Amino acid sequence: MKHLRSIEELDAAGILSLLELTDHMVEINARPIPKVPALRGKNVVNIFFEDSTRTRLSFETAAKRLSADVMTFSVGTSSVNKGESLRDTIETVQAMGVDAFVIRHKSSGVPWQISNWTDASVINAGDGWHQHPTQALLDCYTIRQALGRKGGFEGLRIAIVGDIKHSRVARSDVQAFAALGAHVTLVAPPTLLPPSIAGWPVETSQDLDSLVGKVDVLYLLRMQRERMSEALIPSLREYTDRFGLTADRARRLGDSTLVMHPGPMNRGVEIAVDPSELPGNVIIQQVANGVAVRMAVLFQLLGQGDSLA
Amino acid sequence: MKHLRSIEELDAAGILSLLELTDHMVEINARPIPKVPALRGKNVVNIFFEDSTRTRLSFETAAKRLSADVMTFSVGTSSVNKGESLRDTIETVQAMGVDAFVIRHKSSGVPWQISNWTDASVINAGDGWHQHPTQALLDCYTIRQALGRKGGFEGLRIAIVGDIKHSRVARSDVQAFAALGAHVTLVAPPTLLPPSIAGWPVETSQDLDSLVGKVDVLYLLRMQRERMSEALIPSLREYTDRFGLTADRARRLGDSTLVMHPGPMNRGVEIAVDPSELPGNVIIQQVANGVAVRMAVLFQLLGQGDSLA
Amino acid sequence: MKHLRSIEELDAAGILSLLELTDHMVEINARPIPKVPALRGKNVVNIFFEDSTRTRLSFETAAKRLSADVMTFSVGTSSVNKGESLRDTIETVQAMGVDAFVIRHKSSGVPWQISNWTDASVINAGDGWHQHPTQALLDCYTIRQALGRKGGFEGLRIAIVGDIKHSRVARSDVQAFAALGAHVTLVAPPTLLPPSIAGWPVETSQDLDSLVGKVDVLYLLRMQRERMSEALIPSLREYTDRFGLTADRARRLGDSTLVMHPGPMNRGVEIAVDPSELPGNVIIQQVANGVAVRMAVLFQLLGQGDSLA
Numbered sequence: 001m002k003h004l005r006s007i008e009e010l011d012a013a014g015i016l017s018l019l020e021l022t023d024h025m026v027e028i029n030a031r032p033i034p035k036v037p038a039l040r041g042k043n044v045v046n047i048f049f050e051d052s053t054r055t056r057l058s059f060e061t062a063a064k065r066l067s068a069d070v071m072t073f074s075v076g077t078s079s080v081n082k083g084e085s086l087r088d089t090i091e092t093v094q095a096m097g098v099d100a101f102v103i104r105h106k107s108s109g110v111p112w113q114i115s116n117w118t119d120a121s122v123i124n125a126g127d128g129w130h131q132h133p134t135q136a137l138l139d140c141y142t143i144r145q146a147l148g149r150k151g152g153f154e155g156l157r158i159a160i161v162g163d164i165k166h167s168r169v170a171r172s173d174v175q176a177f178a179a180l181g182a183h184v185t186l187v188a189p190p191t192l193l194p195p196s197i198a199g200w201p202v203e204t205s206q207d208l209d210s211l212v213g214k215v216d217v218l219y220l221l222r223m224q225r226e227r228m229s230e231a232l233i234p235s236l237r238e239y240t241d242r243f244g245l246t247a248d249r250a251r252r253l254g255d256s257t258l259v260m261h262p263g264p265m266n267r268g269v270e271i272a273v274d275p276s277e278l279p280g281n282v283i284i285q286q287v288a289n290g291v292a293v294r295m296a297v298l299f300q301l302l303g304q305g306d307s308l309a
Numbered sequence: 310m311k312h313l314r315s316i317e318e319l320d321a322a323g324i325l326s327l328l329e330l331t332d333h334m335v336e337i338n339a340r341p342i343p344k345v346p347a348l349r350g351k352n353v354v355n356i357f358f359e360d361s362t363r364t365r366l367s368f369e370t371a372a373k374r375l376s377a378d379v380m381t382f383s384v385g386t387s388s389v390n391k392g393e394s395l396r397d398t399i400e401t402v403q404a405m406g407v408d409a410f411v412i413r414h415k416s417s418g419v420p421w422q423i424s425n426w427t428d429a430s431v432i433n434a435g436d437g438w439h440q441h442p443t444q445a446l447l448d449c450y451t452i453r454q455a456l457g458r459k460g461g462f463e464g465l466r467i468a469i470v471g472d473i474k475h476s477r478v479a480r481s482d483v484q485a486f487a488a489l490g491a492h493v494t495l496v497a498p499p500t501l502l503p504p505s506i507a508g509w510p511v512e513t514s515q516d517l518d519s520l521v522g523k524v525d526v527l528y529l530l531r532m533q534r535e536r537m538s539e540a541l542i543p544s545l546r547e548y549t550d551r552f553g554l555t556a557d558r559a560r561r562l563g564d565s566t567l568v569m570h571p572g573p574m575n576r577g578v579e580i581a582v583d584p585s586e587l588p589g590n591v592i593i594q595q596v597a598n599g600v601a602v603r604m605a606v607l608f609q610l611l612g613q614g615d616s617l618a
Numbered sequence: 619m620k621h622l623r624s625i626e627e628l629d630a631a632g633i634l635s636l637l638e639l640t641d642h643m644v645e646i647n648a649r650p651i652p653k654v655p656a657l658r659g660k661n662v663v664n665i666f667f668e669d670s671t672r673t674r675l676s677f678e679t680a681a682k683r684l685s686a687d688v689m690t691f692s693v694g695t696s697s698v699n700k701g702e703s704l705r706d707t708i709e710t711v712q713a714m715g716v717d718a719f720v721i722r723h724k725s726s727g728v729p730w731q732i733s734n735w736t737d738a739s740v741i742n743a744g745d746g747w748h749q750h751p752t753q754a755l756l757d758c759y760t761i762r763q764a765l766g767r768k769g770g771f772e773g774l775r776i777a778i779v780g781d782i783k784h785s786r787v788a789r790s791d792v793q794a795f796a797a798l799g800a801h802v803t804l805v806a807p808p809t810l811l812p813p814s815i816a817g818w819p820v821e822t823s824q825d826l827d828s829l830v831g832k833v834d835v836l837y838l839l840r841m842q843r844e845r846m847s848e849a850l851i852p853s854l855r856e857y858t859d860r861f862g863l864t865a866d867r868a869r870r871l872g873d874s875t876l877v878m879h880p881g882p883m884n885r886g887v888e889i890a891v892d893p894s895e896l897p898g899n900v901i902i903q904q905v906a907n908g909v910a911v912r913m914a915v916l917f918q919l920l921g922q923g924d925s926l927a
Contacts, residue, residue, distance in 0.1 A: 029406060033350030041651030043679065054401060057380060061352065061405050064378045069682045071675060084882035092672060092881055095905035096679050097647060263401055264393035287404035338715060342659030363710060366689055370661065370714050373687045572710055573702035596713035 003122045004297055005111040007133040007172045012152065012179045018296050019141050024308060025292040025299075028065065038299055038307045039068035042099040046072040047090075048125070049105040054263060055125050058287070059102050062294035068099075068302070086110075087117050094118045099302050103127070121301040129166050135262055136172035138293040140180060142286045143217060146258055153182035159211050161187040161243055162221030162270055163232075165194050169262045170221060174202055185211060187243065191232040208242065212249045217258045218280075220245055223270045236269050245271045255279040260286060312431045313606055314420040316442040316481045321461065321488045324449060327605050331450050333617060334601040334608075337374065347608055347616045348377035351408040355381045356399075357434070358414040363572060364434050367596070368411050371603035377408075377611070395419075396426050403427045408611050412436070430610040438475050444571055445481035447602040449489060451595045452526060455567055462491035468520045470496040470552055471530030471579055472541075474503050478571045479530060483511055494520060496552065500541040517551065521558045526567045527589075529554055532579045545578050554580045564588040569595060621740045622915055623729040625751040625790045630770065630797045636914050637759050642926060643910040643917075646683065656917055656925045657686035660717040664690045665708075666743070667723040672881060673743050676905070677720050680912035686717075686920070704728075705735050712736045717920050721745070739919040747784050753880055754790035756911040758798060760904045761835060764876055771800035777829045779805040779861055780839030780888055781850075783812050787880045788839060792820055803829060805861065809850040826860065830867045835876045836898075838863055841888045854887050863889045873897040878904060 003009065010018070028034055044063045046056055056072065063070040073093060084092075090101070100121040103111050108130035115122040126132045143158075144150060158177050164170045164186050177184050178201035185203045186193065193204060205211060212218070223239060233239045240246065245259065250273045253259070258280045265271055265283070275281040299308065312318065319327070337343055353372045355365055365381065372379040382402060393401075399410070409430040412420050417439035424431040435441045452467075453459060467486050473479045473495050486493050487510035494512045495502065502513060514520060521527070532548060542548045549555065554568065559582045562568070567589045574580055574592070584590040608617065621627065628636070646652055662681045664674055674690065681688040691711060702710075708719070718739040721729050726748035733740040744750045761776075762768060776795050782788045782804050795802050796819035803821045804811065811822060823829060830836070841857060851857045858864065863877065868891045871877070876898045883889055883901070893899040917926065 031350075034406065035350040041649075041653040045675075053382060057354075057382065057402060058405055060380055061378075069679075071678055073671060073675065085885065088881070088883055088885070091902060092905050093675065095902045096676055096909050097652065097906070263397070265397055267394065267397070284400060284404045287401050288406070291405050340659075343715065344659040362691055366663075366691065366711065367714055369689055370687075572706070574706055576703065576706070593709060593713045596710050597715070600714050 001300055003111070003115050004133050004301065005115065005122055005124045006131045007136045007175045007179075009133075010179075012181075015137065015140060015176060015179060016152065018137060018293070018300060019144055021296040021300060022137075022141050022289070022292045025065075025295040026289070028295070029292055035065050035067060036308060037067045038303050039063070039066040042066075042068040042302050043097055044068050044070045044100045044102060044298065045093060045098045046070065046102045046125075047075065047093075047104075048072070049075050049103075049110075050126070052104055052126065054287075055104065058290045059123075059125065059294050061291050062298055065291070066295055066298055066303075068298065086113070090114050090117045094120055100298065123297060123301070126168055128168065130168050130171060132168040132172050134290070134294055134297055135169050136176035137297070138286055138290040139173055139219070139260060139262075140176050141289045141293055142260065142282050143258060145289065146280075146282050146285070147216065153177060153180040156182040156217065157185070157215040158182050158217040158219060159185045159187050159205075159208070159215045160219045160221065161208060162223055163192045163227060164188045164221070165192045166224070166227075167221050173219065174200060178202070185215070187211065189233060189239075189243070192227070206242075208249070212252045213254055213257075215257060217260060218245065218253065219260045220270045222262065222264065223266055225266070225269075240269055240272050244269060245273060247273050250278060253278065253280065258282050263287065310609055312420070312424050313442050313610065314424065314431055314433045315440045316445045316484045316488075318442075319488075321490075324446065324485060324488060325461065327446060327602070327609060328450050328453055330605040330609060331446075331598070331601045334374075334604040335598070337604070338601055344374050344376060345617060346376045347612050348372070348375040351375075351377040351611050352406055353377045353379045353409045353411060353607065354402060354407045355379065355411045355434075356384065356402075356413075357381070358384050358412075358419075359435070361413055361435065363596075364413065367599045368432075368434065368603050370600050371607055374600070375604055375607055375612075377607065395422070399423050399426045403429055409607065432606060432610070435477055437477065439477050439480060441477040441481050443599070443603055443606055444478050445485035446606070447595055447599040448482055448528070448569060448571075449485050450598045450602050451569065451591050452567060454598070455589075455591050455594065456525065462486060462489040465491040465526065466494070466524040467491050467526040467528060468494045468496050468514075468517070468524045469528045469530065470517060471532055472501045472536060473497045473530070474501050475533070475536075476530050482528065483509060487511070494524070496520065498542060498548075498552070501536070515551075518558070521561045522563055522566070524566060526569060527554065527562065528569045529579045531571065531573065532575055534575070534578075549578055549581050553578060554582060556582050559587060562587065562589065567591050572596065619918055621729070621733050622751050622919065623733065623740055623742045624749045625754045625793045625797075627751075628797075630799075633755065633758060633794060633797060634770065636755060636911070636918060637762055639914040639918060640755075640759050640907070640910045643683075643913040644907070646913070647910055653683050653685060654926060655685045656921050657681070657684040660684075660686040660920050661715055662686050662688045662718045662720060662916065663711060663716045664688065664720045664743075665693065665711075665722075666690070667693045667721075667728075668744070670722055670744065672905075673722065676908045677741075677743065677912050679909050680916055683909070684913055684916060684921075686916065704731070708732050708735045712738055718916065741915060741919070744786055746786065748786050748789060750786040750790050752908070752912055752915055753787050754794035755915070756904055756908040757791055757837070757878060757880075758794050759907045759911055760878065760900050761876060763907070764898075764900050764903065765834065771795060771798040774800040774835065775803070775833040776800045776835040776837060777803045777805050777823075777826070777833045778837045778839065779826060780841055781810045781845060782806045782839070783810045784842070784845075785839050791837065792818060796820070803833070805829065807851060807857075807861070810845070824860075826867065830870045831872055831875070833875060835878060836863065836871065837878045838888045840880065840882065841884055843884070843887075858887055858890050862887060863891060865891050868896060871896065871898065876900050881905065
């Protein structure tokens with residue numbers, strides 16, 4: 001495994017093996033000094049063409065806990081603005097000695113392009129609407145941890161609710177959940193489903209109420225306010241009424257139904273209750289597991305077999 | 310001691326004990342390799358909602374000298390701008406594993422709110438006009454060092470001059486200086502005094518000249534140019550004439566009168582002489598002591614008793 | 619050697635000695651863990667008044683490989699914007715404990731001013747059109763490495779092509795190349811030559827074609843698009859025709875002619891072929907050597923004689 005550009009680069013065994021490695025990272029993170037020298041001297045460079053403090057901090061924390069050096073390449077102030085091509089930028093930074101690039105970009109496919117131009121590993125931290133593989137891995141880890149599903153998700157019912165069309169999280173999650181054997185239902189108004197969903201290993205529904213109480217995991221996507229001005233939804237209030245986690249729906253959730261969200265939450269829109277009052281809320285665990293999963297990915301790509309011992 | 314949100318969280322003994330710990334940090338900073346492993350694996354996150362390169366660099370240097378990891382959360386590029394609540398932001402970053410938040414915010418009280426939402430320690434690096442406790446500690450340390458006052462400030466006369474109303478430095482300094490026994494006089498035009506000063510352990514004066522030569526410490530506050538357009542002062546020139554450290558007043562200062570300023574200085578306004586020519590100038594020592602004091606605070610909040618040995 | 623503000627602070631022996639030290643750094647960079655503790659506890663502060671991701675990352679990587687701490691002072695958000703003088707800013711940051719300042723500034727001479735105000739070493743990372751000494755050193759190292767010229771550049775023919783007038787790279791390179799014995803020709807339209815070139819150890823030419831195939835090194839400068847609106851060149855197309863590395867000229871280059879560029883390249887302007895297809899292309903090696911040269915400079919200024927052993 002050289003890169004992690006898409007969750008499709010992993011089969012079920014590959015996902016499960018990374019989740020096992022994550023167990024080890026969770027153990028490290030619980031130590032009084034949560035730091036190991038496993039990646040000392042490795043150089044991880046974050047190139048975020050789209051801002052994401054949350055994801056950048058998570059990767060940065062993960063790299064530091066493995067003693068890698070981390071540098072952030074701020075695109076706003078870079079040669080990209082002086083007309084340099086992306087390829088020249090990458091080749092230049094690579095020449096300084098980079099072991100892994102963590103890339104976020106608004107265009108789908110950029111991590112693949114970049115991996116053609118560099119010897120370093122490329123980790124996709126989100127490309128357009130396309131992929132966000134470490135999010136899918138942390139979501140799998142969180143479900144596995146909360147439901148004790150070490151062997152896979154066979155028979156598990158997961159609903160992903162919201163703006164599927166514009167969501168790289170949904171695309172990556174669908175692939176990972178299905179690879180592990182879960183039964184996934186996408187719940188969204190037709191305007192927020194991708195134009196062609198044929199071939200996706202999912203069912204679709206527009207009736208959230210019929211699923212509440214019947215699924216093991218309710219995964220809410222962030223509803224971007226811009227979608228209203230784009231006329232993809234009539235209003236945020238109507239969206240909440242039909243697709244939000246309202247107090248009424250929260251009451252009908254089983255105590256064991258996990259409630260998940262990739263953050264940042266739009267409170268009052270996709271989630272109209274305080275998630276901290278829900279028994280199955282694991283939203284904060286998702287964030288915590290994100291650091292451990294990214295440690296596992298960095299170690300898998302850059303580490304030596306026995307250097308965690 | 311879990312947080313340092315206000316200087317009021319410390320009594321005189323608590324302040325003196327931190328100043329003694331600072332002595333130890335000053336000794337570390339004088340070593341050829343000024344770095345100890347005391348906070349290895351601890352994660353300090355700076356969240357500066359208001360810019361302050363000076364204070365951020367000081368905390369960052371302090372954390373690195375104790376071998377803590379430091380990350381800066383740049384609010385300009387964060388989820389705060391995507392409509393996420395401050396509480397969700399803090400809980401999210403906290404979930405990545407934070408031991409201390411260093412917070413600067415334009416609103417008074419934010420560090421208290423934040424400490425309700427996190428298990429991490431909260432250090433107030435300035436909240437509105439309210440508090441800046443590490444500034445007060447570094448000011449106390451600088452006076453103690455320069456005047457050999459290890460036991461406290463009993464009988465010491467300190468004048469704080471300038472825009473008291475809008476100054477968190479003044480509020481914190483008054484409390485710390487008074488707790489240690491100093492006699493504090495605030496010198497300002499009435500428009501730059503807080504509306505209600507009743508209960509403050511101070512005297513007030515509008516006559517700087519009557520104090521020059523009689524005080525042990527002359528503490529000049531930064532005069533923000535905006536105050537003129539707000540009509541709080543008639544003009545910067547008149548402000549300097551009445552409340553600035555002019556050449557004439559500098560001549561009348563005793564050689565042993567300390568001259569202090571929290572920076573950044575507005576030369577020609579509150580200070581119309583070159584401070585480096587004043588015998589009692591300790592402005593640069595204040596900055597240097599700031600690193601040592603912040604090391605002491607970080608160690609007090611996050612360290613183990615014997616790990617400095 | 620206390621500062622590196624200009625290449626003129628080094629004579630030929632000084633340059634050659636730094637290039638030998640760079641050999642050692644290249645060896646360190648080739649190790650599985652490219653990191654040595656030589657500068658542990660040293661504090662390097664980047665102050666970039668002009669943006670340059672490329673140069674900043676290079677210095678940051680160099681410092682981290684020697685285990686120094688690095689902090690970046692972002693001028694956009696600093697007290698410089700609150701009206702503080704540059705001198706007060708430098709003295710303040712210095713007081714926090716700085717061993718070296720790496721300075722980039724749009725005005726010539728600023729690194730000299732700064733070195734008057736601080737005990738720290740000052741490294742000029744580019745001041746206006748004036749100097750960029752580490753660029754000259756990495757260019758020398760790249761030529762020495764590619765052509766096996768350990769003893770100097772006696773008899774070597776180097777053409778520097780393009781906007782000499784506005785180029786700190788050209789000024790520094792001319793001095794370094796000439797100090798090592800090379801014969802330098804500047805190739806540019808008269809509008810892009812400095813007003814007075816008397817005393818420079820160079821020839822000038824407007825005829826690139828007569829030199830192609832006869833020089834050992836073809837050094838192309840970045841052509842800034844602004845020069846056209848300033849009417850210094852008639853058009854970018856005509857510039858390329860007369861001074862660019864076109865396919866035709868590339869064919870007439872000897873296989874052993876080195877092609878160099880300080881980056882970022884304006885493809886299609888000063889270089890209208892893909893440099894990766896040229897046998898003598900060393901543009902990427904320049905970047906890689908930049909890290910090693912900056913390690914050598916930092917170690918020379920801050921290190922102890924035997925701490926690399």
